[in-house]
Amino acid sequence: MKTDIDRPSTWKKYSSEQMCHGCYAGCCTMPVEITLTDLIRLGLTDEDEIENSGAKKVTKRLVKEKKITSFREATGLFTLVQKSNRDCLYLDQRTRLCSVYEKRPDVCRKFPNIGPRPGYCPAMQNLK
Ligand code: SF4
Numbered sequence: 222m223k224t225d226i227d228r229p230s231t232w233k234k235y236s237s238e239q240m241c242h243g244c245y246a247g248c249c250t251m252p253v254e255i256t257l258t259d260l261i262r263l264g265l266t267d268e269d270e271i272e273n274s275g276a277k278k279v280t281k282r283l284v285k286e287k288k289i290t291s292f293r294e295a296t297g298l299f300t301l302v303q304k305s306n307r308d309c310l311y312l313d314q315r316t317r318l319c320s321v322y323e324k325r326p327d328v329c330r331k332f333p334n335i336g337p338r339p340g341y342c343p344a345m346q347n348l349k
Pocket residue numbers: 248249250253309310311312313318319320321322325326329
């Protein structure tokens with residue numbers, strides 16, 4: 222069955238990091254929700270700014286700078302911007318690798334143990 226990122230029932234069972242080699246990085250084309258700790262690790266804000274300006278102002282700035290699309294107060298999660306082709310803001314279009322790997326958000330570190338279908342991923346051969 223052909224893998225369809227939007228249909229987790231078509232995803233492959235994740236077995237090892239070997240599956241990531243040469244993969245199209247479909248996992249980096251899905252919406253990424255991140256925490257304040259992630260934002261700070263990514264260098265998009267810091268504790269002083271949050272304390273002095275408040276989360277609302279920081280959100281406004283980061284939306285304007287096209288780093289995040291929104292902040293949900295109920296969950297405390299920010300959504301990272303996706304490019305027009307759905308790629309995450311930080312996905313290198315040429316290498317299909319994360320350009321902020323050492324600083325990547327927790328949700329990226331935990332995938333595919335968490336996500337729409339835990340234990341499965343939208344593995345696909347690199348399309349370049
Ligand atoms: S931050 Fe990196 S690992 Fe996470 S979705 Fe974006 S490109 Fe992928």
